[in-house]
Amino acid sequence: MIDFIELLRVPSGEGQGEYIKLRPWQKQFVVDLYAPQHSVSGRRRVRRAILSVARKNGKTALIAAIVLAHLVGPVSEINGEIYSAATDREQAGQVFKFCRQIVEADPELDAAGGGLITVVPSTKTLVCKSNGSFxxxxxxxxxxxxxxxxxxxxxxxxxxxxxxxxxxxxxxSQGARKEPLGIVISTQSPDPEHPLSKLVDDALVADDNTVLVHLYCANDDADIMDEAAWRAANPALGDFRSIDDLRALAVQATRMKTLESSFRNLYLNQRVDQSSPLIPRSEWKACQTGDALRPGEKIYLGLDLSAVGDLTALVGVSAEFAEDRIGAWHWKPQEWVHDHAHRDRAPYDVWARADEGWLETPPGRIVDYGFVAKRIAQIRDDYDIVGIAYDRWRIEQLLAEFVRLGVDAYIDGKDNELSGGIRLVPWGQGFRDMAPAVDALEASVINRKFKHNGNPVLGFCFSNAIVVSDPSGNRKLDKTKTRFRIDGAVATCQALGLKYREVEKPAEATSFWAVLDPNQQY
Known part of the structure; x- marks a missing residue:
């Protein structure tokens, strides 16, 4: 098995054209998986196997090699069916792409050169006609x-x-097979109740020689800057896994606590709670420069409308690439200011009385969207609004107020563009829209591009903001994780997310995304 894999060639990147060379830890997994046999039947003993390592440790390449070994190699069989499974099409396509590249790099394998395997890209399939397997x-x-x-x-x-x-x-679905085999190769799930966590836990304690598990992870109490912990979870570290890249990610995680849980899960292969504060207080204070939005400049806005008597937030960010200067406006219904100050442990009354006008308190028990629409119209007179990223919640009521005030506005992608009108861009609260927005915020803070004037209402929202992650490391703000208001933080992320979706980086500038993990998987 190992001899066959090491006759395959590296299809691309470093070492292209050279023979694949399995590392000792990979060889050990292959040996432990394929060597044990039943004493009577002589068949392979292991039926289920789990290899769990941190991200970027060559999982895709190993999967491709195992696939080809079962298709045309020493463990192939007549009329075999080999499948690689993944959660989404993109991930599934990565495995097929790697298999295809290996095949096409070797004339003995590629049917186009007289070899054994026919590639069918339309169905992401490889076919070996000589043994009827695919x-x-x-x-x-x-x-x-x-x-x-x-x-x-x-x-x-x-x-x-x-x-x-x-x-x-x-x-x-393998009941008809004499030597069925299922393999899971994955980073751990952060959720102890996830199916993968259950499989790993069972495999570690069960007295079952048909199940194999190789788990590479750091201890639960490991320091994220401990290189020994890195090596425990990354067997390829210092080889084809860059230690410099991992060190840079660890340094970022020490500064931004929102990155720590993701780092521990993805790069230390630990099960950790994927919720964490958005920005440490020290980082928030370090970004307080007194800089403000400048009259007449282009700005992006993020709008988070409230339900009933809660906080409504509108946050602006300068459109130029070089820096992210922030301005914020918040509204709270007058009749709730006193009661909610106690509930939220926030001095709404003090903020409302401040000369700076940190908090606007329209009369009544609900925010009158007419006040919000009027303020946006005034902001349009003072600045050049490129677009407003908005949550779809109650937007129709705001649009009605624009009509009442005679303010032209249109929804991007839905309505016809209105010359001189306010462009409204729908912005979801799920991972798809909020993950790049949270990334943009964190990169801005780390690079000290983020500059605010100490608005206490906005600071209050940021101090309450909690970030949660999905299994892919995508993050979003979660209002259910905190008792207090985070609306201003949500609006800020929306504004920054829209800005960096649309603003092009100057050619001479340092990459804005250089400090971020691109979340590629290999």
Whole structure:
């Protein structure tokens, strides 16, 4: 098995064209998986295997090598069905792409050069006609997988699965096979109740020689700057896993606590609570420069409208790439100021009386959106509004107030563009829209581009803001994780997210995203 894998060639990148060289830890996994045999039947003993390592430790390449070994190598069989499974099409496509590149780099494998394997890109399939076997990449997004009869399946990054449906389909569909094999190669899930966590826990304690688990992770109490902890979770560290890259990520995680839980999960392979504060107080204070928005300049706005008597927030950010100067406006219904000051432990009354006008308190028990619309119209007179990122909640009421005031506004992508009108851009609160917005905020803070004037209402919102992560490391703000208001922080993320979705980086500037993990998986 090892000899076969090491006859395959590196398809791209460093070492392209050279033979694959398995590392000792990879060889050990292969040996422990394929060497043990039943004393009577002589068949492979292991039926289920788990290899759990931190991100960027060559999981995709190892999966591809195992796939090809079962398709045309020493563990192939007649009419075999080999599947790699992933949560989404993109991840599934990465495994197929790697397999395809290996095949096309070797004339003995590629049917186009007289070899054994035919590549069918349209269905992400490799076919070996000589033994009737095929490999196919599957994703959980592509609908039902019932009716399959896999001889071997490999689940890539099971930690990202939202449920165990695809895993169960693969796991229960091998009854007709003499030597069925299922392999999970994944970073750990942060959730102890996730199907992967259950599988790992069971494999570690069960007295079952048909199940194999190799788990590389740091101790729960490990310091994130401890290189020994890095090595415990990253067996490829210092080899094809860059220690400089990991060190840079660790340094960022020490400064931004929102990054620590993600770092521990993705790079120390620990199970950790994926919720954390948005910005440490020390970082917030370091960004207080007194700088403000400048009259007449282009700005982006983020708007978080409130329900009933809660806080409504509007935050602006300068449009120029070089810095992110912040301005903020907040509203609280007058009749709730006293009661909610006690409930939220926030001096709303003091902020409302301040000469700076930190908090506007329109009369009544709910925020009159007419006040918000009027303020936006005034802001338009003072600045050049490029766009407003808004949560869809109650937006129709705000649009009605614009009409009443005679203010032209239109929803981007839905309405016809109005010359001179205010452009409203829908901005969801889920991971898709908020993950890049949170990334933009953190990069801005780390690079000291983020500059605010000490607005206490905005500071209060940031002090309460909690970030949660999904299994892929994407993050968003979660209002359910805190008792107090975070509306200003939400609006800030929306404004920054829209800005960096649209503003191009000057060619001579240092990459804005250089401090961020690009979340690539290999």
């Amino acid at each position: 490999y196919r990449a599957l994703s959980a997004e592509a609908g039902t997988k019932h009716g399959l009869n896999p001889s071997v399946w490999i689940y890539d990054e099971l930690a990202q699965a939202r449920d165990q449906e695809l895993y169960e389909v693969m796991n229960t």
